[in-house]
Amino acid sequence: VLRDGDPLEEPRDPPRPPLASGRYEHILVEKRGEQNNVGFIQLNRPKALNALCDGLMREVGQALDSFEADNNVGAIVITGSDRAFAAGADIKEMQNRTFQECYGGNFLAHWNRVSTVKKPVIAAVNGFALGGGCELAMMCDIIYAGEKAQFGQPEILLGTIPGAGGTQRLTRAVGKSLAMEMVLTGDRVSAQEAKQSGLVSKIFPVDQLVSEAVKCGEKIASNSKLVSAMAKEAVNAAFELTLAEGNRLEKRLFHSTFATEDRKEGMTAFVEKRKANFTDS
Numbered sequence: 001v002l003r004d005g006d007p008l009e010e011p012r013d014p015p016r017p018p019l020a021s022g023r024y025e026h027i028l029v030e031k032r033g034e035q036n037n038v039g040f041i042q043l044n045r046p047k048a049l050n051a052l053c054d055g056l057m058r059e060v061g062q063a064l065d066s067f068e069a070d071n072n073v074g075a076i077v078i079t080g081s082d083r084a085f086a087a088g089a090d091i092k093e094m095q096n097r098t099f100q101e102c103y104g105g106n107f108l109a110h111w112n113r114v115s116t117v118k119k120p121v122i123a124a125v126n127g128f129a130l131g132g133g134c135e136l137a138m139m140c141d142i143i144y145a146g147e148k149a150q151f152g153q154p155e156i157l158l159g160t161i162p163g164a165g166g167t168q169r170l171t172r173a174v175g176k177s178l179a180m181e182m183v184l185t186g187d188r189v190s191a192q193e194a195k196q197s198g199l200v201s202k203i204f205p206v207d208q209l210v211s212e213a214v215k216c217g218e219k220i221a222s223n224s225k226l227v228s229a230m231a232k233e234a235v236n237a238a239f240e241l242t243l244a245e246g247n248r249l250e251k252r253l254f255h256s257t258f259a260t261e262d263r264k265e266g267m268t269a270f271v272e273k274r275k276a277n278f279t280d281s
């Protein structure tokens with residue numbers, strides 16, 4: 001078991017105070033939940049329906065970095081406004097880009113930060129999640145949708161295709177036929193269709209969506225952060241590995257939990273019929 005001061009442990013930053021939103025131009029960043037342990041990122045370009053410009057995605061990456069380093073944060077919620085989670089990438093920014101610029105600069109590669117965070121990330125989607133907005137939601141670990149949410153990959157209507165994981169993550173989430181139909185026609189699906197097809201896990205009334213997502217984040221944050229990261233790694237491996245390799249990885253991670261204080265505390269608390277007090281160690 002790694003303990004504070006163990007040379008193998010990565011140096012940890014001291015807990016940071018709540019982030020000042022002033023650092024960010026395109027997003028609002030704060031901590032929510034009774035214990036202030038849910039990182040909260042709200043995309044905030046209302047006039048552009050939260051179109052995902054380069055600056056916005058860089059700020060999302062910075063906010064995720066700081067939540068990742070914050071020992072008090074156990075889960076992260078990303079949301080937009082009631083009208084739009086994000087209506088797409090910023091097309092004006094792309095209009096005159098050349099192939100050479102896209103290829104040479106590995107255009108959109110840094111968006112991937114959302115899918116590499118160790119802490120669980122919940123997307124709370126009200127309104128439009130189109131193009132890059134749908135892809136951003138799919139990079140998160142759990143998607144909650146408001147009743148009026150709409151999901152779509154309309155890139156084909158602009159003469160291009162999804163470039164931030166849309167063809168891959170959508171297909172894994174909803175299967176080939178619906179993914180093909182959405183990617184080839186640009187048609188949107190409603191929150192209800194998204195739920196039926198497995199893209200989202202729950203639907204809520206518009207005005208309750210964000211608080212329900214934060215509640216889910218609080219539930220996750222009350223568990224061991226160390227073990228949650230292992231659980232997330234194991235589920236994500238299902239998308240990368242064969243069944244045999246995935247089961248092997250799961251077994252190794254499962255065995256690893258027996259090297260933690262939190263596994264001991266969790267099982268002891270269960271036997272003693274009390275609530276576990278996890279220390280993320």
Ligand SMILES: *[C@@H]1O[C@H](CO)[C@@H](O)[C@H](O)[C@H]1NC(C)=O
Nearest residue numbers: 090091092093094095096097
């Ligand atoms: C892109 O190029 C066209 C044609 O040269 C020009 O009219 C337009 O303003 C440019 N768009 C942007 C966003 O710079």
Ligand SMILES: *[C@@H]1O[C@H](CO)[C@@H](O)[C@H](O)[C@H]1NC(C)=O
Nearest residue numbers: 261265275276277278279280
């Ligand atoms: C949980 O454990 C920590 C560290 O051992 C301790 O400081 C804290 O008081 C405990 N909390 C509860 C509710 O028992």
